[in-house]
Amino acid sequence: MAKTTATATTAPVDLEGGGSRDQIAASGSSSFIPDDTPSKAATPRRILEFEDRQPARRSFATKTWRKTEEKLPAPVTRWSRKALAWIKGPEPPVSHRIKPVFEPVQVYPARLVGRVPKPVRFCLFAAAFILWIVLFGVIISDFSLPTNLAGYGIIKNGRGGCGVISLIGERSSYGSENRNGISSVGFDSNFPLSFEFNTTASIVSASEKCRDPRWDLLILSTIFTALFGVFTSSPATFFAPIFVITFFQIAMASDPPSYSNYPSLASTTLGRFLPAAFVAALFYQFSVRRTLQNCKAHIEKTILWVGGCWVGALGNYTFEQIPIQRLTSHDINQQPGAVTALVIIVLILFAVVLYQAWCFRTEGRLPGMLGLYAILGTGLLICLGIPKLSLRIHHYILALLLLPGTSMQTRVSLLCSGLLVGLFINGIARWGFDPVLQTAAALRGDAELGSGIPSIIAAVSGSNITFTWDNILRGYEGVSVIVNDVERYRDVHAGSDGNFTWTRQASESPEYFRFGFINYLPFGSVSYSDFTRAGIWWPNGTWSDPAPGRTLY
Known part of the structure; x- marks a missing residue:
């Protein structure tokens, strides 16, 4: 049985406007809690928070529907009513809330910060964010790491480094070598320009003092996002800094687009960040905020949401072994193992979708969610039917399509929401807002044209x-x-x-x-x-x- 707590306790820190927070009913499990409808006098703020209101019940027994039922066989009418009643969910609906494991431990950091005055909390928040900006700017540089330097043993693959190459002009017969786990491809003819790596003792000794700073930047950004996750309870003060830090980490260090120098990279990053932030504000308002609202499991939230966000954002590392580059039939048929990988991914998604659908049903929100995805599915089918254009499901499109399905507070929703936000960041930071519909030439990229060739x-x-x-x-x-x-x-x-x-x-x-x-x-x-x-x-x-x-x- 669920029980409702109404006693006032020390509220966790809330850096948004308004210092008081609603108490959330705690159940004996981490799944869901029946919503008791309190009086407006007892909870004056609840009427302003649409995510805490019980879903509106719409009756399907309209005049048009009754006329339709009269024309159907009795068994069909009976089973359709049962199906609709099941889809609408239990009465009253049940709201999902996470019951934290070791709640006093998880809420302690936020309550510790909540004891200081609100202006001080704001200053601490701003100081932490400015500190990350300063440290990030100091560490970052325009150093890039050539793979062959690691092959020649001049630098270490784990930490990066630097080296010296010399132009030696034309040379013939480039032998194949296998050093330090890297194999080079031999070429038994001549080439007009060649380079060689300087392996003298002084150069090698000096190169050991260099290192690739991208790992330092990743560690720095990970630490700050974890701190924001543990010490903030407001969804806005949790989401905003983590989104900004992750975006700039990916766009300028971990998986940047092609660039000639860092000023041009910074220009590209800022140009993509502004529209990305606007889109992020929208899906935060309608999806992410529901997942994070009144969540007291701050450590679990940090592990699941922030961890999932980094897994999705670092897709060039975490998903590198998955043999799927683009979700097009041409690419999937050409890449070995892509069909098997796609089947496994679809099965996992199917299991998650079933669980989320069950949770939406218990909250009474399944009809609205089915209607939303019916509209989205219809739009995709229309896009598929447009001639001379191909539908391309980019990273950010996939995230935007699936994020509404995570708009509830369960541990699965926390993980999936963070993962999808990370995929959105990776897609925009690396590739920008590529169009959903593309020509065959744009989808082909640098692949073969399939054109004729000369007969010689x-x-x-x-x-x-x-x-x-x-x-x-x-x-x-x-x-x-x-x-x-x-x-x-x-x-x-x-x-x-x-x-x-x-x-x-x-x-x-x-x-x-x-x-x-x-x-x-x-x-x-x-x-x-x-x-x-x-x-x-x-x-x-x-x-x-x-x-x-x-x-x-």
């Missing part, structure tokens, strides 16, 4: 080899020739004789040739078709035609 005839004459072609694919104007991964020739717009002659540069090594079509665009730009696989001109003068298939430029 080779003729060897001593140290020269001549390639000829007849037809140019429609939509293109010429042929591009790549020798040892360097573009050496572009066909002209008109008047070309349709051939290319190459003189051997090094007689002791093979040379690799690939061919593709080229199209000239306005303002000096060009576009390429797919390229052939490599044809090989061996040192003994023989020619091996390219194998069937395509490669990228």
